Amino acid sequence: MDLRTVNVTRYIMPLREGGSLPALAEADDDFKYVVKFRGAGHGTKALIAELIGGEIARALHFRVPEIVFLQLDEAFGRTEADEEIQDLLQWSRGLNLGLHFLSGALTFDPIVHQVDVQTASQVVWLDALLTNVDRTIKNTNMLMWHKELWLIDHGAALYFHHSWENWQKQAVNPFLRIKDHVLLPYASQLEEADNRFKQILTEEKLQEITDAIPDDWLTWAEEGETIQDLREVYFHFLKERVHHSELFVKEAQNARKALI
Known part of the structure; x- marks a missing residue:
């Protein structure tokens, strides 16, 4: 199974309240993704559950947004005004997970x-x-x-x-x-x-x-x-x-x- 790896280029906005604080972001392939951050809530275990659950669902022929690995650069998020989001981005440097954003869903x-x-x-x-x-x-x-x-x-x-x-x-x-x-x-x-x-x-x-x-x-x-x-x-x-x-x-x- 060969998942793509892309780099986050722009944090757009948080998607909802809650411990995991997923966000909408843009990557260097010019697509938008719902990002699940390694620095949130249950850490990388939530990302593993997302990966396994999504790919099993795909294997069973359900419709699931494409899952990608999202690389978050060390310098990313330093200019973010919201301190909580800035902390989340700093804790999430490295490999995160993204799901292709279904615009208008x-x-x-x-x-x-x-x-x-x-x-x-x-x-x-x-x-x-x-x-x-x-x-x-x-x-x-x-x-x-x-x-x-x-x-x-x-x-x-x-x-x-x-x-x-x-x-x-x-x-x-x-x-x-x-x-x-x-x-x-x-x-x-x-x-x-x-x-x-x-x-x-x-x-x-x-x-x-x-x-x-x-x-x-x-x-x-x-x-x-x-x-x-x-x-x-x-x-x-x-x-x-x-x-x-x-x-x-x-x-x-x-x-x-x-x-x-």
């Missing part, structure tokens, strides 16, 4: 926008796999662009990596929080999604995606662990979740029955 609203049961089931399956806690009615993290559904913002996925304790046990977690998923009421074809997606997410594909994690983002190794050890944990976590997908599929089905 609308936030997905389940009351306004219709999603067919196949698509709903597939998105629910994806988020159950990724243990993504952040695709709810309050924050759908989906966009409508040119009348098509696009998935964004997977930084809250893979929450096991915030502790690293018992990751093997967490890999077979049925993911109870799927009950809050915005598309769960419409997800009536979870078994069909399961059968299809397990064929796509081979060990080779998962290895390809986890191999794309930059060494520079794997800097919290415990004593005796190497960067490659950490990368392998992500691979084995995902492999186990795919292998035991019946656990989270059943949980989602039960949660849906309780809703409808």
Whole structure:
């Protein structure tokens, strides 16, 4: 998997309030990107979740904005007037992550926008796999662009990596929080999604995606662990979740029955 690397040339504006402070910026390829900064909130772990979540979604043929590596120069942001943003930019020197900006896209609203049961089931399956806690009615993290559904913002996925304790046990977690998923009421074809997606997410594909994690983002190794050890944990976590997908599929089905 070959992701492009570009350089940030202009900070345009912060996109919303909150701990992560993503921003709209321009790069030296003349495109605009939504930037996720390594110096924000959960640091590089949020960038890893964004990378893995987005590229797994792309492998499953969802529409996802192009993901790029964004290089932030040491001198960048020194003239920024807002002290909080200036600090964020200074803490984020080096390799960050960007998603191609979808100009004019609308936030997905389940009351306004219709999603067919196949698509709903597939998105629910994806988020159950990724243990993504952040695709709810309050924050759908989906966009409508040119009348098509696009998935964004997977930084809250893979929450096991915030502790690293018992990751093997967490890999077979049925993911109870799927009950809050915005598309769960419409997800009536979870078994069909399961059968299809397990064929796509081979060990080779998962290895390809986890191999794309930059060494520079794997800097919290415990004593005796190497960067490659950490990368392998992500691979084995995902492999186990795919292998035991019946656990989270059943949980989602039960949660849906309780809703409808």
